[in-house]
Amino acid sequence: MSNSYILTDNLSVKDGVLFFGGRSTKELAEKYGTPLYLMDEKRIRQNCCEYRDALKEFFGDDSCALYASKAASFVGIYRIISQEGLGADVVSSGEIHTALKAGFPMENAYFQGNNKTDWDIAYAMDNGVGYFVCDNVEEVDAIDKIAAEKGLKQKILLRLTPGIDPHTYDEVCTGKVDSKFGTAIETGQAMEITAHALSKPNIILCGFHCHVGSMVFDSDVFLRSAEIMLQFISDVKNKLGFEAGILDLGGGYGVRYVSSQPVISIRENIKEVAKFIKAKCSELGISRPSIRLEPGRSIVADAGITLYTVGTVKKITDYKNYVSIDGGMTDNPRYALYESKYTVVPADKTDEPATMECDLVGRCCESGDIIQPKVMFPGSVCRGDLVAVLTTGAYNYSMASNYNRIPRPPVVMVNGDEDYIAVKRESLEDLTLNDI
Ligand SMILES: *Cc1c(COP(=O)(O)O)cnc(C)c1O
Numbered sequence: 001m002s003n004s005y006i007l008t009d010n011l012s013v014k015d016g017v018l019f020f021g022g023r024s025t026k027e028l029a030e031k032y033g034t035p036l037y038l039m040d041e042k043r044i045r046q047n048c049c050e051y052r053d054a055l056k057e058f059f060g061d062d063s064c065a066l067y068a069s070k071a072a073s074f075v076g077i078y079r080i081i082s083q084e085g086l087g088a089d090v091v092s093s094g095e096i097h098t099a100l101k102a103g104f105p106m107e108n109a110y111f112q113g114n115n116k117t118d119w120d121i122a123y124a125m126d127n128g129v130g131y132f133v134c135d136n137v138e139e140v141d142a143i144d145k146i147a148a149e150k151g152l153k154q155k156i157l158l159r160l161t162p163g164i165d166p167h168t169y170d171e172v173c174t175g176k177v178d179s180k181f182g183t184a185i186e187t188g189q190a191m192e193i194t195a196h197a198l199s200k201p202n203i204i205l206c207g208f209h210c211h212v213g214s215m216v217f218d219s220d221v222f223l224r225s226a227e228i229m230l231q232f233i234s235d236v237k238n239k240l241g242f243e244a245g246i247l248d249l250g251g252g253y254g255v256r257y258v259s260s261q262p263v264i265s266i267r268e269n270i271k272e273v274a275k276f277i278k279a280k281c282s283e284l285g286i287s288r289p290s291i292r293l294e295p296g297r298s299i300v301a302d303a304g305i306t307l308y309t310v311g312t313v314k315k316i317t318d319y320k321n322y323v324s325i326d327g328g329m330t331d332n333p334r335y336a337l338y339e340s341k342y343t344v345v346p347a348d349k350t351d352e353p354a355t356m357e358c359d360l361v362g363r364c365c366e367s368g369d370i371i372q373p374k375v376m377f378p379g380s381v382c383r384g385d386l387v388a389v390l391t392t393g394a395y396n397y398s399m400a401s402n403y404n405r406i407p408r409p410p411v412v413m414v415n416g417d418e419d420y421i422a423v424k425r426e427s428l429e430d431l432t433l434n435d436i
Helices: 025-032 041-059 075-083 093-101 118-126 137-150 189-198 220-240 266-284 297-303 334-338
Strands: 011-014 017-020 036-040 064-068 087-090 109-111 131-134 154-161 203-209 246-248 290-293 304-316 320-325 344-346 354-361 370-378 386-390 411-415 418-423
Touching: 017 025, 025 036, 025 304, 025 386, 025 411, 025 418, 036 041, 036 297, 041 064, 041 075, 041 266, 041 290, 041 297, 041 411, 064 297, 075 087, 075 093, 075 418, 087 093, 093 109, 093 118, 118 137, 131 137, 137 154, 137 189, 137 203, 154 189, 189 203, 189 220, 203 220, 220 246, 220 266, 266 290, 297 304, 320 370, 334 370, 344 370
Parallel strands: 036 411, 064 087, 064 290, 087 109, 109 131, 131 154, 154 203, 203 246, 246 290, 320 354
Antiparallel strands: 011 017, 036 304, 304 320, 304 386, 344 386, 354 370, 411 418
């Protein structure tokens, strides 16, 4: 095999075996069993550090990164994130509950989502969530009403759609005018909702938010959305006399799933965005708002891999080869959902030439249960071999299901010489816990 699977410097090989975070995947698979989510705590911290340091250097102390925790949400991750000084985006009462269990400082939590129920709103307020990122007019009204009942004033940002298509995948494109998320600037509705929010006695409008999509490699996307948002902030100042204190530009920086994708420097990107924002603010005569970024994928994706054991190897003469593993779309639905690319490694046979093309498929009763089509494996690959799928730290565990009553794998953290269970493997008993 060529070394095109060394996507990041926390991957290496020794004696034909893939190492992750300096640790043998073979030994970890033997210790914890498969399927197994592995996460590299050091890498998560490094990724946090890159955002934190660049925001501080180029924007100053008033700006900060919020980890979009839907990318990977479990108690241990909120602990790491808060230790690293990041805030967090939460999108449900379940994520709020998980953050609370970790002792996360809830004043640094931002409640996202396009349809928060009254129950969610009350739960978030009762638990001191700092900011609501308010999606639409109904939500402004609901937040104001529930805040009044509780005798508090709730800080909010308004989520706007700047009308940008980041040219990534439709499924993960959220900044266009035609989107279920946010209120459009282009149609005049953003100005209306701003006036409406300012008129509400139990709401404190702190600023504006946008999130244009995911897997963005081109920093131009952030410059264009910043330009539209700053222009809007200036228009609001002129029309309504309100000057936004916070501008949240969302998340979306891309990561490398395959070696043909570029490595992007977060630091250089933030530097460029900061330079642009400073110039634009002085051109518009507004003071620079405090900046928020909301990285999800780029904090955890390359800090994770998944290990599987090979089961059936089916060679259909003159057609195709299938290699089946002991997991599938239940622990990684992303190929089934988006045809996402992944790099697949025969983790205990990396020194053998990869001569056999096959589809890597899961164990679910579903033809679409494909982890990755057309991968190259050594011809000797057989039952019992170890397979690693790389860059699975984001949107794998958090999207996992129990389809076919398959228990979810554990999340095991490696941290230098240490390894520990962050999320236990689900047992068969766990599967029937709520069945009556
Ligand atoms: C999903 C999401 C993010 C994170 O996106 P990534 O591509 O994982 O960085 C940030 N903000 C909002 C509002 C989101 O919905």
